[in-house]
């Protein structure tokens with residue numbers, strides 16, 4: 101259960117609905133840190149700001165190893181009369197290279213597995229990499245149907261998709277998002293293992309209350325390929341701290 105020192109790790113910052121142009125200043129610290137970070141060859145950092153910041157952030161990070169992603173996209177490949185929506189091609193056009201799809205905060209407001217599947221297909225078509233979110237509710241966990249729920253989300257979400265190079269699975273138990281609670285290490289190891297066994301050669305990251313306080317515990321779970329970080333990613337000091345502490 102111990103993390104290998106030279107393992108490739110992903111650190112995906114999901115800013116959610118936070119941040120204005122001035123928030124981009126916080127990247128200076130991260131850029132400076134990453135230039136001299138000993139493990140930078142084994143580290144992939146992706147920032148997913150609100151759509152309003154994608155272009156400016158891409159410009160700012162253009163000469164760095166840090167990538168930019170979006171937090172959602174429309175499922176259509178073409179332009180259309182979808183007020184308020186943006187498709188993956190439009191996101192790529194302003195600098196996104198990744199997109200988060202299937203986040204529980206969007207599933208909660210009506211995004212179905214079918215829609216998620218269409219979104220992933222469209223985003224892959226235009227060359228974006230996908231951070232595909234899955235996770236169970238507290239009720240489902242209590243009922244001990246976590247694995248069944250995850251299996252269904254994956255088989256429907258990734259229906260007719262076999263692209264373990266460009267799709268990263270993010271396991272985010274809903275009860276751990278923004279609550280400060282994380283699964284116990286044994287349980288988390290088992291769930292990640294289950295996902296990997298069922299979906300060969302996919303990388304699986306963990307999300308839900310990842311912070312400098314619990315990273316020492318999380319990093320001992322050696323089948324995790326990185327983290328999807330919400331709240332803590334808005335603070336460059338916390339984000340840097342998580343990255344530094346992730347390697348033994």
Ligand code: 13P
Nearest residue numbers: 114277278308309330331
């Ligand atoms: P928190 O890290 O704030 O719990 O959010 C997790 C998340 O939803 C990332 O996508």
